Amino acid sequence: MRAVVMQDSQLRVDEIAEPVPGPGEVLVDVLACGICGTDLHCCAHGPEFNEATRGAAGVELMDLGQPVVFGHEFVGRVVSYGPDTQQNVAVGARVVAMPILLREQPVMLGFAGTDAPGAYAERMVLSEPLLIEVPDHVSTEIAALTEPLAVAYRSVARGDTTPGDVALVVGCGPIGLAVIAVLKAKGIGPIVASDFSPERRKLAERLGADIVVDPAEGSPFEQLMAAAATDDPAEMAPPTAVMGQLPLRPTVIFECVGVPGLIQQCIAGAAPGARIVVAGIAMGEDSFVPGHGILKELSIRFSLYYSPEQFAETFAHLAAGDFDVEALITGTVGLDGVADAFDRLKDNPHDAKILLNPTIGS
Template sequence: NMQAVVMRQGKLAMSNAPIPQPGAGEVLVKVLACGICGSDLHCVTHGPQLLASAREVAGIELFDPEEPIVLGHEICAEIVDYGQGARRDRAIGSRVVSAPFLLRPQPVTLGFGGLDTPGGFAEYMVLSEDLLIPVPDDIPNDIATLAEPLSVALHAVNRGNLGSDEVPIVIGCGPIGLAVIAVLKMRGIGPIVAADFSPSRRAMAEALGADIVVDPRETSPYDSWRSVAAAADPSQYGRQTQMFHGFPFRPSVIFECVGVPGIIQQILAGAPPCSKIVVAGLCMELDSFYPTFAIMKEIDLAFCIAYTPQEFAEAFAHIVSGRLKVEALITSHVGLGGVEEAFARLGDPERDIKVVVLPQLDGG
C-alpha cells in the first residue's frame, strides 16, 4: 500500500491506498514532487460547479464526487516499473515529467482520477510512456513541476498571438499571471504592465520581469499602459476604427488571470479600443458584462484552458535551457501530511504563491 491525500466530497484527508498498476504502454512511477494548482483548490471548494460545467459543455464526468479522488497534476517522478508492452526506453530510476494524461482508449486526466489512476498527491502513480520527458540531472524535482503551470501560461500567450508592437497588461499576479509575465519576458514582448492588490505578488511580478507594477486601488493599469504605449510612428498604431480613429497607441493584449465575477466587465471598461482580452482565470460562478463595451471598442475576447503536449514539451525545454527563470514562484514545500493545511494557506496571497508537495518529506 501507499500513502495518499484523498478528496472525498470536498474534504481532504490522508489515507492508505493500493499502489496502482500500470497498463499496456504505461509506467509505475514514484512521485518526487507535485505542485498545488489553482484547479486543485477549485476542485475542493467548487467541485459541484466544476463538474456541472464539464458535464454541460463537454458531456463528460470529470470525476465522481462519491468516490475518493487523488488530486495533483504538476508532476516530477521516478520510474519504478513498466507495464506490459512498454518499450522500456528509459532506465528504472530515471526522473521524468509528463503532461497529466493517460493515453488509454478512454483517456484519463490525471489529478481527477480515483485510487486506480491517482494524481500526484500520493507516493506512486501511473504515467503513459509516450508522454514521458527526461529530467536533466541539474534540474531539481520541484523546479521540474513548473513545466505544467508554465505550459498553461505559454498557451495563454500563444492565444494572445502577440506581435512585436503589442504592449501587454496582466491583470492578477497569482501563479498563472506570474507565469504569463515570465513567458512574455522570455519572448521579449513589452513593456509589461501588471496589476494586483497583493504587495508580495506585485513584488514577485517585478522580479519575474514586469516593467510597471501597480496596485489597482491606487493606480489604473490602463493609465499606466497609456504612459508606455504611446507611439509617435503611425506604423506602430494598433488597429483603428471610425469611433477611435487616430488612437495614437501601440496595440494592447490584456491577460485576465483572476477568475472572479466582475473582472471581465472591469477590463472591458478600462481596456483601450481594439484590444484583445485573453481570459485565463478560471471563474467558477455565473458572470455578466455589457456587450456594448466590447462592441463599441471592437474588442476581441479569447478564452483558454490547459495546453497541447507540444506546448508542455516547449515549456519544459525553456526551463531546462534557463530561458524561463521561474524558481522564485515556489514559496513553500510540504509533505503529504501538510497538503490540507497548504490548501488553506494558499487562500492568503501574502503567505504563498506556489506550494510543492514532496511525498517523501518526513513530518508532513
C-alpha cells in the same frame, strides 16, 4: 501507499492501493508536485466544476461519489514498466508528462479516483508516449513548474502576442506570475502587472513585470495606456472602424483572477482593438456589456490547458533556462502538510507555488 484524498470537500491522508501500470504505461515515484489553484477550487466547489464541464463537454470532471486524488503538476522517477512498452527512458530517470492516461477511455490525472491517482501520492502511473526525461542540470523543483508554465504558454499564444505588444496581467497568482515569465522570455513588453497584494506585486517584479499597480490606488488600465503610448506611426496598433487611429501600440490584457465582473472591467478599460485573454476560471455566471466590446472591436479569447506540442515546447524552454521562475516556488510540504498548504494558499499572499514532496515525513 500513502496519498492525500479528497472527499466531501475535505482532505485526508489515507492508505490506498499502489497503482499497477497497464499496457503502454509506467510506474513512477512522485518526487514533487505543485499545488494548483484548480485543486483548491475543485475541493471547495467540486459540484460547480462538474456542472461546468458537463455543460461544456457533456462529461463530469470528477466522480465525487468516491475519493479523488489530486495532483497534475508533477515530476516522477521511473520505477518499472507495464507490458507493451518501449522502455526508452531508463529506470531511475526523472520525467515529466502531460497528466493524461492514454487509455480507451482517457483519464485526467489529478481528477480521478484512487485507481488512477494523481501526484498527491507516493506513486502514480503515467502513459509512456507522453514521458519527457528531465536532464541532470534541471532541478526537480524547477521541472515541477512545467505544467503551470504550459498553461501560461498557451495563454500567451492565445493572445497572438508579438514583441511589439504592451501587456497587462490582471492578477499575480501563480498563473498570472507564470504569464509574466513567459511574456518576459518572449521579449514582450513593457509588462504591466496588477494585484492588491504588495507581496504578489513584488513577485511580479522578480518575474519580469516592468510596472506594478495596486488597483486600490490607481487604474492598471491607465498605466497600460501610458505604457503603450507612442508617436511612431509604425508602432501604432491598426485603426478601428469607429475609433480610428490612436497613438498607442497594440495591447493585450490577461485576466488571471476569475472573479465575476472582471471581464467587464477589462472590456471597459481596454484600448480599441485590444485582445483580452481570459485565463482565470470563474465558476458562477458573469455578465458584460457587448456594446462596449463591439464599439472598440475587441477580441476576447478564453484559454485553458495546452497541447502536447505546447507542453513539450514549454519544457524545452525551461530546460534551456529561458524562464526565470525560481521565485514562483515559495514552500514545500509533505503529504501531511497538504491540507495546511491549501489553507495558506487561500489567504497568504506570501505564497505562490507550494510544492508537495511525498518523501517528507515518511
